[in-house]
Amino acid sequence: MEKIIELDQVSLKRNGQWILQNINWHINQHENWVLYGLNGAGKTALLNMLCAYYFPTQGSIKVLDKVFGRDYLAEKLRQKIGLVSSRLQQKFYPSDSAFEIVLSGAYASIGLYEKPTEEIREKAIGLLEELHCLSYADRPYETLSQGERQRVLIARALMAGPELLILDEPTTGLDFLAREQLLDALTHISEKSTAPTLLYVTHHVEEILPIFTHTLLLKNGQVFDSGLTKDMLSDEKLTELFECKVSVTWENGRASLRKK
Numbered sequence: 001m002e003k004i005i006e007l008d009q010v011s012l013k014r015n016g017q018w019i020l021q022n023i024n025w026h027i028n029q030h031e032n033w034v035l036y037g038l039n040g041a042g043k044t045a046l047l048n049m050l051c052a053y054y055f056p057t058q059g060s061i062k063v064l065d066k067v068f069g070r071d072y073l074a075e076k077l078r079q080k081i082g083l084v085s086s087r088l089q090q091k092f093y094p095s096d097s098a099f100e101i102v103l104s105g106a107y108a109s110i111g112l113y114e115k116p117t118e119e120i121r122e123k124a125i126g127l128l129e130e131l132h133c134l135s136y137a138d139r140p141y142e143t144l145s146q147g148e149r150q151r152v153l154i155a156r157a158l159m160a161g162p163e164l165l166i167l168d169e170p171t172t173g174l175d176f177l178a179r180e181q182l183l184d185a186l187t188h189i190s191e192k193s194t195a196p197t198l199l200y201v202t203h204h205v206e207e208i209l210p211i212f213t214h215t216l217l218l219k220n221g222q223v224f225d226s227g228l229t230k231d232m233l234s235d236e237k238l239t240e241l242f243e244c245k246v247s248v249t250w251e252n253g254r255a256s257l258r259k260k
């Protein structure tokens with residue numbers, strides 16, 4: 001089975017401080033993962049390593065079967081990874097239309113500098129339709145709501161046909177309905193035959209959809225535990241993780257969390 005991510009004994013030191021320690025994490029094809037941890041657990045640092053913005057101080061990382069720095073250029077690798085993050089939102093030109101932003105995903109550029117082919121335009125329209133963004137495709141990005149922007153960014157990330165799609169707290173700033181619409185869109189994406197492997201980063205248990213078969217619990221820069229989502233989201237496991245009594249309730253394959 002093809003490995004999407006292989007981290008072996010990975011540690012990261014920044015400014016004299018260990019931020020991540022001894023991370024072992026393997027993601028296989030056809031698994032969708034959640035990276036779950038509280039504020040400051042090290043989720044962002046870990047993502048920065050997966051996208052080759054940081055290099056491990058110790059240990060080895062393979063993403064999509066490539067070892068960073070040895071047999072592959074980081075830039076080339078990033079073209080195979082779709083990234084959706086609210087931090088990315090500020091990078092786009094506010095006057096560009098939603099359509100232009102999605103088209104630019106085909107070239108992995110901020111802004112559109114090439115005339116898109118008819119095939120690329122059709123693909124962008126298809127993705128805008130799937131993500132229910134067609135009605136505002138011609139509107140400037142700056143006029144879109146937070147939920148609309150996030151769906152446009154998912155469509156953009158899918159333009160290049162990534163093998164791995166990373167969603168970094170994609171529901172930040174979304175109201176309940178916008179959040180559920182975005183989560184529905186992810187379920188739809190995961191059901192397609194061409195679906196990329198999904199990696200969803202969150203600190204909200206309620207957002208973990210049944211499509212996420214596996215979960216890694218990160219605490220203080222270390223793997224607290226990892227495995228099947230249903231085993232990770234248990235009363236005992238999360239009580240130990242938070243060092244505070246919690247109970248988990250399941251309904252329709254989704255968990256919710258309460259402090260006891």
Ligand SMILES: Nc1ncnc2c1ncn2[C@@H]1O[C@H](COP(=O)(O)OP(=O)(O)OP(=O)(O)O)[C@@H](O)[C@H]1O
Binds near residue numbers: 017042043203
């Ligand atoms: N360049 C750096 N130098 C020193 N410490 C850092 C650096 N970058 C991150 N840290 C620290 O490492 C820890 C993990 O940070 P990180 O941003 O990865 O956490 P996170 O899980 O993404 O948190 P959040 O959910 O709040 O975004 C934090 O304590 C942070 O202060």
